[in-house]
Amino acid sequence: MATRAASPPVDWGAILKRHWLVPLGALALLLPSLYSMARGPWSMESGVHGPIVLATGLWLIWGRLDEIRAHMKPGAPWLTAVAMAIAIPVYAFGRAYDFISIEVAAMLLALLAAAHAYVGLDVLKRLWFPIFYLGFLIPIPGWALDGFTQPLKLFVSEVVTGGLAELGYPMGRQGVTIFVSTYQLLVEDACAGLNSLVSLSAIGLFYVYMLRGSNWRYSLLLLALVLPVAVGANIVRVAALVLITYYMGNAAAQGYLHNFAGMVTFVSALLLIFLVDKLLTPVRDWLAPKEQVA
DSSP states (O other): OOOOOOOOOOOHHHHHHHSTHHHHHHHHHHHHHHHHHHHTGGGSGGGTTHHHHHHHHHHHHHTTHHHHHHHOOOOOHHHHHHHHHHHHHHHHHHHHTTOHHHHHHHHHHHHHHHHHHHHHHHHHHHTHHHHHHHGGGSOOOHHHHHHHHHHHHHHHHHHHHHHHHHTTOOEEEETTEEEETTEEEEHHHHTGGGGGHHHHHHHHHHHHHHHHTTOHHHHHHHHHTHHHHHHHHHHHHHHHHHHHHHHHOHHHHHHHIIIIIHHHHHHHHHHHHHHHHHHTHHHHHHHSOGGGOO
C-alpha cells in the first residue's frame, strides 16, 4: 500500500518576509478589538467563552494546515475586494461608535476576505466548522440576550417558587421577584446564569464536533439539549440562593451570588452535558449510520 509523502516544512520566515503586510494588517484589526472584548464582553458571564473559542478555533485551523496547503489557490480578486469594501468601513463605524458586536463581526469578515485571497473559496468551504465556530466571538447585544432569556427567567422563578412552597417554605412571587419569609430575591440578577447560554452552546458545539461530529443526527440532538440543561442548572442555582437567604440571610446569599454562583452554574451545566452524553449512549448507537455500529 502506497503511503503519501509528508508535506515539506513551512518556511514561515520566507512567507512573512514576502507577505509582511498581511499579518501587520491583521494585527491592526485584531489587537484593538481583542483589547475591547477583554475589557468588556469577556469579563461578563455571557462572554466567558470568548478566549476559549479563540484558542480552540485557531487550534482547529492549525490542525488542518496540511489540508489547507494541499488545496489552496488564490481566490477571485473581485470577491475579496467586495468583502473588504464592506468589512473595513463597517469595522471603522463599529470601532468609532463603540458597537463591539458590529466591530468584531466586521473584523472577522475582513480576516476571512484576506484568507480567501490566499487560500481560495474551496479551502474556506472545507474549514466551514472552524469559521462558524469562531463566529461565537461576536458578542450578542445585551438587549437581544435579555429579550430571549426573560421568559426563561420567569419560568425558573415559577418553578423554584412552586417547588419550595410544596416543601413547606413560606414562598411568594411577583414577576421575577421571589419572596421567602421576610426576604426578597430578584431573579433578574440571581438567574443571570442564563446569559451563559451562548457560552454553553459554544463549548457544547466544540465538544460535539470533536467527539460526535461524524454522527450529525446525534450531534443535533445533543446541541438541542443545551437549553434545557442551562435552565435546569439555573433552577438549582436560584433554589440554592433562596435557601441560603432563608437560613443565613441576604448578605450570605449576595456573597455567594457575586463570588461563586456564575462559575459554579456554568461548570455544573457543562458537566451535566457530558453526563447526558454518557447516558444517551444507546441513543447515539441507534442514530449512528449503520456502518459505524459494530
